[in-house]
Amino acid sequence: QVQLVESGGGLVQAGGSLRLSCAVSGSIFSINAMGWYRQAPGKQRELVAKIIRGGSANYGGSVKDRFTISRDYAKNMVYLQMNSLKPEDTAVYYCWAYSDTNAYWGQGTQVTVPS
Secondary structure (H helix, E strand, C coil), rough: CCEEECCCCEEEECCEEEEEEEEECCCHCCCEEEEEECCCCCCCCEEEEEEEECEEEEEEECCCCCEEEEEEECCCCCEEEECCCCHHEEEEEEEEEEEEEEEEEEEEECCCCCC
């Protein structure tokens, strides 16, 4: 089992920045990939960014060049640095981890960018 706890959400003005953090615990050795998804009201959950074992990262098209995902293996943390935030980035952001057999989700953290 893997446990994920997000923090760092909040309200930020358009053009501002936030950093989300995800604390990882449990069977960390089993994780092949980690990342962030988000879900806005009335919309499907979508990939924001993910980083696979070995360090390569992939981003959703709407956040590329504005968001950066990173993983600190020593601290068992995953981060999402979000810059140049837009109102359309408003959503609940979920930390995600994937092993060979399971996907794990955090409880989510709200990010609000007023228009």
